[in-house]
Amino acid sequence: xxxxxxxxxxxxxxxxxxxxxxxxxxxxxxxxxxxxxxxxxxxxxxxxxxxxxxxxxxxxxxxxxxxxxxx
Numbered sequence: 888x889x890x891x892x893x894x895x896x897x898x899x900x901x902x903x904x905x906x907x908x909x910x911x912x913x914x915x916x917x918x919x920x921x922x923x924x925x926x927x928x929x930x931x932x933x934x935x936x937x938x939x940x941x942x943x944x945x946x947x948x949x950x951x952x953x954x955x956x957x958x
Contacts, residue, residue, distance in 0.1 A: 889942055895935035902928035 902925040909921035 891939035895932040898932040
């Protein structure tokens with residue numbers, strides 16, 4: 888498992904923790920902010936997953952990083 892994928896799992900875990908806290912908090916503004924932060928963590932996790940997938944593709948196709956075309 889790549890570092891990016893492991894980090895993504897960590898962010899998802901934190902997002903779930905923030906949602907759990909939001910569910911038990913009595914202040915609406917705090918709940919909203921915690922849920923917004925959880926969504927941000929989920930988005931970061933999705934980005935890290937994409938980075939991990941890209942790294943896997945590049946490992947399989949080492950020549951895929953070169954650019955060709957007009958200079």
